[in-house]
Amino acid sequence: MACRISELVIDCREPERLAAFWCDVLGYQVLGREEDDVEIGPEAGWGGLQPTIVFSRTDQPKTEKLRLHFDVNATDRDQDEELKRLLDLGARPADVGQTGEESWHVLADPEGNEFCLLRRRLTP
Incomplete structure (x- = not known):
């Protein structure tokens, strides 16, 4: 059995701003928010063929x-x-x-x- 990429995690300074940008680019939607993280993905949601993207807040530039x-x-x-x-x-x-x-x-x-x-x- 092999693995499949289910989520990509991107450290960033402004998760909401990047989530909005990438939702517009990819035609994704916000799937959830947890603490300072925002997860976006296709309308079908989690577990589909396309990975979701999690924008995770960091203070590191x-x-x-x-x-x-x-x-x-x-x-x-x-x-x-x-x-x-x-x-x-x-x-x-x-x-x-x-x-x-x-x-x-x-x-x-x-x-x-x-x-x-x-x-x-x-x-x-």
């Missing part, structure tokens, strides 16, 4: 590039339209040493956590 990051793909628009939507939600371009020739965009969420917008559109 982010100081370097993440060793793990999200890659996201648009489901209902092309990459340029999705890039505009993500920037309008509060993402901003991030430089992690890319050359400018990549087929993806490197962005940062409101707390500076890097993620990539890939070119290929996925089915919802």
Whole structure:
């Protein structure tokens, strides 16, 4: 038997703010709150094929590039339209040493956590 990723936990300074941002990006909803943590996930809730994300409060600032990051793909628009939507939600371009020739965009969420917008559109 194998394991499956059920939750991703992200330490952050403002769990509510990041939860709202990522709910908008992924079409997720808030599933629960416990102390200073906020858990978001798909409408189906816990235990489905997609992992939930827990934003856990920390006072430690982010100081370097993440060793793990999200890659996201648009489901209902092309990459340029999705890039505009993500920037309008509060993402901003991030430089992690890319050359400018990549087929993806490197962005940062409101707390500076890097993620990539890939070119290929996925089915919802």
